[in-house]
Structures are given as C-alpha cells and as structure tokens.
Amino acid sequence: MAAPLRLGLAGLGTVGIGVVQIVQKHADLLAARAGREVVITAVSARDRTKNRDADLSGYAWEVDPVALAQRDDVDVFVEVMGGHEGPARDATVAAIAAGKDVVTANKALLAHHGHGLALSAEAAGRVIRFEAAVAGGIPVIKALTEGLAANGMRRVMGVMNGTCNYILTRMEDAGLPYAQVFEEARQLGYLEADPNLDVGGIDAGHKLSLLAAIAFGTRVAFDSVELEGIGAIMINDIRHAADLGYRIKLLGVAQVTGRGLEQRMTPCLVPVSSPLGQLSGGTNMVVLEGDSVGQVVMRGAGAGMGPTASAVMGDVMDIARGMRMPTFGMPATQLAVPVAAAVTSASAWYLRMMLVDKPGALAKVATALGDAGISIHRMRQYDHTDAQAPVLIVTHKATRDDVNDALARMSKTGVVLGDPVALRIEEV
C-alpha cells in the first residue's frame, strides 16, 4: 500500500469539523477505496480554545495557515476558511509554492484569483480541486469536467444559492413579503454576514463563473457575470408567475452565443413542471447541457457540514488515487480570454408595472414596447382599488437591450409609477 496521504486542514468551522469527522469515522473505508490511508497531520484556526465537536488532540496546530501550508508533513492543503483575500489567499499561494496540492471550498477565492492560481499550480505540477465550492455536495464539477468531457457544452444552468431559493419558496408557500422572509432567514442563520452575497446573487455568481470556465474552456470571468438579486421580487410577482404556470428562481445561465460568453445570475421564470420549477427550499440544482448527452440534471444539498465535507473529501480521494488534472479541465495556459459579451440572447420576458389609472395609459405602454421592437404575447390588468392599475405583460422574445429601451420609453410616457420589474422567462 502506498504511503498515507497527509492533509493540512485550514479552517475548523462547520465544514472543517465535517472533514475531521469523515477522516476519523471512515478511516478504513477511505483506505480501502483509495488504496492508501488518508490522515490529517495538522490543522489551523484562529482560536485554539474554542470548543469543537471533534477530537483534535492528534493533530499538530498552527495559528498561521501559511505555516500550515508549508509544513513538511502535509501533502494536501485543505482550505475551508473562506474569504477571497487575506489568509485564505496567502496560504493557498504558499501551499502551491511549497509544492502541495490544494483542495478548497472557496468559491470567492477562485472566482477572483482562479486563473492565476491555476497557472501557478500547473507550472509547479500541482492540482487545485474545488468540488465543494460549487453546489455543495453535488458532484457537479466532476460531472462536467470528467463525465461530460467529450461533449461540446451548450448551456449550464443552476440554482446554487440555497438561501435565495429558501426565501422565494417560503414567500410562495406562506404568502409573505420579501422583507419578512429575509428577516426570518437572518434569524435562522441562513444569511452570510454580508447578506448581499446571498440575496444579491454574488455567491451564486461566483459559482456560475467557475462552471462557465470549465464548460467553455475560458478563463474565469466573474466580473462579466450579469448579477441581479432577488430583493425586488414581490409576493405578487410570485403569484402572477404561478398564474402563468411559472416559478421564480434565482437562476444562473452560462452559454456561448455568436457574440461571446454570456453569464447571468438573475431571477428568472421557469415552468412549474420543470425540474428547476419543482425545486423547493434550500436544495441546489445544476443543469448541464451537452451536444451529445443532452440534458443532465443534478440535485442535492448545496450547503451544510456533511454535504460540503463530502465534496472536499471527494477531491481528497481523487488526489489519493493519483487522479490529476488541470484546475479547469484543460491547461490554464490554453484557456481562452472570454469575449466579455454583454448578455445578448433573447428570451420572453415578464414585465410588471403600476400604471396611473387613466384612459390611454395601457396604449402608451403598448406603444413604447412596439417602438422598442417588442411584441406582446399576453397582457393582464389586475384589480385595483385606488388610482393605480397593476399590469402584467409577457413579451415575445426580446434582448435585454430591447427591454431596457422599452423601459426607458415607458418612463417618458408619464403613466408608469415607480420602477417596473423585468424578469426573463428561461426555456428549460
């Protein structure tokens, strides 16, 4: 049997302790499957005195994760600290420089610095693996990079922020407004310290940018992800969507169009009867579309101790088994610089607005749409009790530019009150 694979574990939060528990509980199983033992030799966290739900007495302790990354008795640096600058980045850079392989759960680090890290690692003959960074326990990076490696990818989609999906599901089920459910989620501890990472779509956008890099052989380009959060979604939008046979999801879509790589993480309407439409609560779902395989859908827990630790350890097992690959599925030197396409693909749109309750208001809105080249598929005016009339329009296919043009024209008519909401209807 080969020598044990020795892990240096940086971060002893929920995920880190989950990793410790798997290594301790399944020592025999891991050895049988990997053909060698997998052991933790050293750990790192800020507070050594904190009470943690695991026996850490057998491991060396480093206060500084950089020192951990450089230890001679560490083969693989396992980074589950988080944060895309500071200690996590410094220690990852140090690990590669010291000749260690890296397993990380850090989507922000890779979304911001993944290309540079991949270049360094590959120049040093080291691997960086990051299954836990995207969609938690679902082995989607593996499916995309390896299982579907013979496909030209057409589109990847995903609901990859469980908190947003929880909020939208809860709004629908309980008929509660966004602000109230947001507050509930905060009290339940579902939100990041900076909640905009969740509800602003940033966390999910990080994940999408990593999937897109693998799917399309391009350098990670988080900066060109079109981001739109869920904060403007009203309970009435959810109800109107349901009337039309749709649910609203914070949906990531990446695809290559004639004008380049399009990446967007925005609230979309998807058919209630589709797998994405059926997804409720904190669960994640990723849809991979390849030219040979067609559509593969994967669903599972997107966060939490067990699922995230499962993904971290899946990567560790690959390294233990000698399975080595470039970070993004092909050498980083060969990844194309993506044409930072604006999101140009056309789709049907859901538009919701309040109109002043005057004769001719609806005609002015319809004219604005027509002048922007957008034709109307369905239109509904809802009951109203005051001087405002809620109006809902489903358009035929239009680009974001066309829609923006139409919204600008509408605002000049003087009949639209407040800001209209415009959401894509995604064909899934």
Added chain:
Amino acid sequence: MAAPLRLGLAGLGTVGIGVVQIVQKHADLLAARAGREVVITAVSARDRTKNRDADLSGYAWEVDPVALAQRDDVDVFVEVMGGHEGPARDATVAAIAAGKDVVTANKALLAHHGHGLALSAEAAGRVIRFEAAVAGGIPVIKALTEGLAANGMRRVMGVMNGTCNYILTRMEDAGLPYAQVFEEARQLGYLEADPNLDVGGIDAGHKLSLLAAIAFGTRVAFDSVELEGIGAIMINDIRHAADLGYRIKLLGVAQVTGRGLEQRMTPCLVPVSSPLGQLSGGTNMVVLEGDSVGQVVMRGAGAGMGPTASAVMGDVMDIARGMRMPTFGMPATQLAVPVAAAVTSASAWYLRMMLVDKPGALAKVATALGDAGISIHRMRQYDHTDAQAPVLIVTHKATRDDVNDALARMSKTGVVLGDPVALRIEEV
C-alpha cells in the same frame, strides 16, 4: 503532448457510430481536454457492407472482435456490441490478456462476469470502465465511485429502464391498458429483441447490481436481485395510486440491512411530488444516499446514440488523462462476498384484489392480514357492477414475507378472485 490514445471500437451499431461521430467532430476539444489526441485506429462489426452514418475509411477493419482486441495499434478496447456471452465476452477477455484497457457499455456482461473480469484486469494492471452500462448519459458511476467516495452509502435507487418508464407514463397519460402500450412500444422500436429484458426488469436489474457493488464494496451479485416486471400493472393500479398521491415506477433499490445486501427491482409506489414521482417518459433517474452528502439525485437520458456515446467517451477521456482505478472502486480482491439476503426490509404496501361480492368477504381479508401480523392503514372498495368488488388496501409497514403469508391466507378464504397485486410503497 503525450502520444495519442488509440481506440479499437468493437460494434458499429447506434452507440458505436455515436462514438465515431464524437471522435471525429471533437478531435481538437478532446485533445485540449485530455492533453493528447484521442483517435480510432481500428473497428469491428459483422457486416462491412452495411451503410453507416459515418466515414470509416480511415480505420482498419477486423471481422473478429478478438483480433481487434489484440491489435498492437490499440490501447483501449471499446466494446459496444452487447451480449453477455460469445464475442463480447471473448473479446473483452482477450483485450485484458493482451494488456489493453477496456471501456464497455455492456451491463449484462458485467452483471454476469464483472467480478472475474475485474480480477483479471487488476492483476494485469488494466482498467475496465463502464459508465455507459448504467443509466446511459448520466455520469452516475463516476459520481458514486469518485464524487461520493468519502461517504458510507446508505441506499441507492434508480429508474433505469426508459422503456418501462415510457410504458407506465403512457398508460397514465393516455388511460390505455398495458397490452396496448406494450404493443405501441414494440412498434416504436423501444423494446429489446427479448422484451422481457425490459419489462421483466432484467436490464434494470443488471444496472442495479453494478451500482450496489460499488456502493457497498461487494462482489456483483445479479443473481440475488429480486426481480419483478411491470406486466401485472393494470391501468386501475395507476389510477388508484394517483388517488393516493403516488405514481408507479419500476424502481431499483439496493441497501444493506442487518441481514445483508438487499437488492430489488420491482414496481413501487413513490410520491407524485418526489423527483422520482415527477419522472416521465424515457428519462432515467438515480438517487444516491450517503451518510455525509444526504441525497443526490441525477436525471438524464438513459439510452440513445448521443447520451450513451457521451458516457463511453467520458470513460475514454479518463483513461487518456491517466486516471486509473479499480473497476468497482476498490480492488476486486477486497470486495466482500455479499450475504445474499432475501429482501427483508419492511415498507408500506399497496394491495389490490377482487373480492366476491358477498357479505363478510372484506372481513375475511382483514382477518387474513391481521393473522399475518399486518395492520391496515387505508382501505377502499371501488364501485362495481357485477359480482366482483375491487378492493384496495394500503398497509402499515410489513416485510415481503409477511405479505406473502397474508396473500396465502387470503387465497384460502375463497373470497379472493384471481391473483392480488402487491406493490411496495417506497419512502423516497
């Protein structure tokens, strides 16, 4: 760049031509992702004159797949002929003996001879990969063997015969009886030459036995899979199940209980609202349950040229990238001989029977159940117009033995007409 990986392709049916098309269409993409070219050097099929939808002029031709498997210019023997004896088996054995790696889509071959083949391959330092043998294009073997390698697996489940799922879905949607939909499926070419492979659950049972071997570290044990086909399902069963909130699926379940490895491929009731219950038409779905990851659900095309070729080529890409592993995820010499457990786990059951329309008939059935130790959760008697009364019973949890005992007792009462139907209700 490393030397090209050279494939010898045995079988030029739908899947074989799909492989040719991918290799030709995506030559650059495969080379970029694998770090080396992937080429076909030789092919084999019975009839050279047959018109096929691919240019084969660049490949050497062997009539005998054994000769193909032994060629010096072949690194990987790709077997997409089918059949668990005869040429497919002979050529696979020959390939291993000649020092070739093997990629196969042949579930029957592995279900019957997988353990012996794995032992030979591992002794020779060769790999056998078989993603295409289970659930078509869904990369479920990879997810289970690698992605979830750090999990103790609790249960694996799957709807893995698209033809059966098509038949059951069509019966429900069109309200047609089994025999008529079976005939439709035959005319559409959905059925194997021996349709019992499909509707008898054998094909799906082969697949389940392969998943179980990986999940539980046991030798493939197809012979101990409890098999029950869909031929006894009546349209009324589908309707009754729907009334109760369930759909009927040919569902494979493998799990380890206190008494050993339990494997069954039988029609089951699953909740309409579950991912399995939502699955319609020819699509496949596999559910993997691990002690850390929880439940991972994968859905996609279970058959067809593109999806199956995608899976074959995914395995080829792993070999091209130097990723090597034992056939069933750990060395074949370490796989346990499974305790060939009868299926002993308890579940709720759906029972449907016709009773003679006489006073006291229902009481006799209820007594038979009680005497077998089974308690009744729900009971419905449906409208009837002649001397027969259809009765439907949902039980509390009971084992198969208890149910068989109850059915034997019922048959002695003289009030049950024909054979009752007993289907498990699976908690998913």
